[in-house]
Amino acid sequence: MSIAPEQGSNLETLPPDARLSRIDQVVVRDIAGETLLIPIRSNVAQLDSVFVLNETGKFIWENIDGTNSVHGIVTLMCDTFEVAGEEAEADVTEFVGLLASAGLVTATV
Amino acid sequence: MIPQIGYNEFSRRLHGSVFTDRTPLDVTFEITRRCPLTCLHCYNNLPMNDPARRSELTLDEYKRLFDEFAELGTLWVLFTGGEIFARPDFLEIYTEAKKRGFLITLFTNGTLINEKIADYLAEYRPFAIEITLYGHTRETYEKLTRIPGSFDRCHRGIQLLLDRGLPLTLKTVGTTITKDEIYEMRAFAENLGLDFKFDSMMNPRIDCSQSPLDVRLTPEEVVELDLKDARRMPEWDQLYGRYRAALSNPLVSETVYSCGGGIASCAVSPYGEMTICVLSQVDRFDLRNGPAREGWHHFLKEVRMLQRTQPVKCNSCEIRSMCSGCAAMSELEYGDKEVPVDFFCRTNHIRAYLLGLDLKPNPLCEYRPGSERYEEIQTSVAELRRKAEEYGHWTPPTPHGRSLPVFQTPPPQTDDFCNGFNRYAVAEG
Numbered sequence: 123m124s125i126a127p128e129q130g131s132n133l134e135t136l137p138p139d140a141r142l143s144r145i146d147q148v149v150v151r152d153i154a155g156e157t158l159l160i161p162i163r164s165n166v167a168q169l170d171s172v173f174v175l176n177e178t179g180k181f182i183w184e185n186i187d188g189t190n191s192v193h194g195i196v197t198l199m200c201d202t203f204e205v206a207g208e209e210a211e212a213d214v215t216e217f218v219g220l221l222a223s224a225g226l227v228t229a230t231v
Numbered sequence: 232m233i234p235q236i237g238y239n240e241f242s243r244r245l246h247g248s249v250f251t252d253r254t255p256l257d258v259t260f261e262i263t264r265r266c267p268l269t270c271l272h273c274y275n276n277l278p279m280n281d282p283a284r285r286s287e288l289t290l291d292e293y294k295r296l297f298d299e300f301a302e303l304g305t306l307w308v309l310f311t312g313g314e315i316f317a318r319p320d321f322l323e324i325y326t327e328a329k330k331r332g333f334l335i336t337l338f339t340n341g342t343l344i345n346e347k348i349a350d351y352l353a354e355y356r357p358f359a360i361e362i363t364l365y366g367h368t369r370e371t372y373e374k375l376t377r378i379p380g381s382f383d384r385c386h387r388g389i390q391l392l393l394d395r396g397l398p399l400t401l402k403t404v405g406t407t408i409t410k411d412e413i414y415e416m417r418a419f420a421e422n423l424g425l426d427f428k429f430d431s432m433m434n435p436r437i438d439c440s441q442s443p444l445d446v447r448l449t450p451e452e453v454v455e456l457d458l459k460d461a462r463r464m465p466e467w468d469q470l471y472g473r474y475r476a477a478l479s480n481p482l483v484s485e486t487v488y489s490c491g492g493g494i495a496s497c498a499v500s501p502y503g504e505m506t507i508c509v510l511s512q513v514d515r516f517d518l519r520n521g522p523a524r525e526g527w528h529h530f531l532k533e534v535r536m537l538q539r540t541q542p543v544k545c546n547s548c549e550i551r552s553m554c555s556g557c558a559a560m561s562e563l564e565y566g567d568k569e570v571p572v573d574f575f576c577r578t579n580h581i582r583a584y585l586l587g588l589d590l591k592p593n594p595l596c597e598y599r600p601g602s603e604r605y606e607e608i609q610t611s612v613a614e615l616r617r618k619a620e621e622y623g624h625w626t627p628p629t630p631h632g633r634s635l636p637v638f639q640t641p642p643p644q645t646d647d648f649c650n651g652f653n654r655y656a657v658a659e660g
Contacts, residue, residue, distance in 0.1 A: 132648065149331065149332030150332070151332045153254070153256070153304045153306050154245050154246065154248040154252070154254055154304060156244075158306070158332070160334070161330040162329045162330065162332065162355060163354060163355055164353060164354050164355070172241070172334070174241065183289070
């Protein structure tokens with residue numbers, strides 16, 4: 123099953139082992155200390171938006187690689203940052219949901 | 232983790248950061264100087280079949296330059312001309328820029344836009360598109376462009392972009408030919424739900440011809456246009472206040488160039504020459520013979536840091552923040568970067584006196600109290616004040632009824648203080 127990149131996609135309803143993929147029509151730019159996601163094609167839901175990521179958001183984005191799941195990224199986060207598992211899971215789930223709503227990631231089970 | 236911030240705040244944050252670490256955030260690429268129109272006021276157009284086309288950068292050269300500028304930190308790219316669609320491969324160039332994640336603005340006259348181009352732009356949306364109108368009526372438009380049929384082609388292009396919901400702004404330039412139709416053009420744009428802007432600041436051609444000045448308005452006519460719109464004089468007042476603190480920055484007060492050129496922006500000519508801006512023609516770095524990094528970090532840095540060699544009235548001018556004059560304009564008009572252009576100085580002083588700004592005497596400035604042209608410029612100001620009351624859109628303050636605040640030091644503004652068209656103020660929220 124694949125989640126279409128459309129407004130309102132909700133990954134919270136997916137099994138936590140769904141594999142997450144970035145769409146290929148988005149460019150990541152690191153400029154003046156900011157990490158930006160810039161969609162380049164109109165089949166991306168929010169083409170007129172630029173997404174500014176903080177350090178954690180960047181970490182999650184970089185680990186959405188077609189093989190990691192929400193669960194896998196939570197584990198990686200706990201290994202990398204000083205953060206409790208429950209908090210990390212809530213953050214990753216929320217962030218991945220936002221990315222899906224913006225049409226920037228898809229999930230496959 | 233995905234902060235939602237307004238576009239203007241985002242832009243200010245990025246631009247603010249580069250004043251301590253020069254970064255070419257904004258790069259203007261003049262794709263070609265060839266154009267199907269022959270506008271009387273244009274500063275750089277060439278005929279469509281001009282042999283210069285053989286010297287224009289190739290697609291492969293653009294790919295290399297886009298890689299280099301992306302590496303340097305460029306985010307905003309402006310493609311301008313000439314007419315950008317005069318190059319048959321423009322969409323290929325554009326696509327390469329999109330792939331690098333630039334936020335792209337297109338300046339075009341719209342006359343070459345067809346369905347194929349419009350469809351492509353709808354799929355790969357630019358950040359902004361700006362089309363210049365050269366008149367509200369066909370007669371005026373084609374009097375300036377000197378090309379029959381160009382009015383209809385422009386309007387067709389506008390419609391094609393509108394049909395696809397593309398982010399379009401319309402604009403015009405105030406000239407002796409267009410001045411009586413400016414506000415009809417604004418109404419046309421606003422009826423279409425589009426933003427509109429105009430500017431009357433014109434300069435000679437980059438090939439040294441003074442011909443555009445034949446259709447340039449007088450400073451009094453430029454300011455009179457402001458008075459016909461309730462919004463424009465308050466906007467000048469805001470501009471004055473917003474960037475006033477920046478005047479004490481050594482990058483403004485002591486250097487020949489005082490804008491964001493060479494600090495946060497630069498331009499690339501159709502032939503691969505890197506300059507401070509599209510108007511600056513003397514100091515050029517050849518990107519065909521050296522990398523953009525070298526041009527930016529060494530050549531343009533030296534150009535931007537050039538210190539003034541003589542005291543000029545601009546050094547201590549407290550209304551410089553709303554002046555449209557600059558070193559590149561001086562270079563074009565007088566062949567000397569350091570000689571202030573009277574057209575801009577006079578226009579700025581008329582606006583300032585109308586706004587009620589309390590200008591101090593300055594022996595180097597002929598428009599200040601006690602100087603030789605003070606009484607004469609006050610005659611113009613009085614006449615314009617009378618016209619402002621007649622038009623009734625904006626009420627000038629009582630003369631000398633306002634003083635500059637002196638007891639507080641505003642926080643330093645490190646924004647881009649280049650005046651004129653603010654080409655990025657199109658997306659908000």
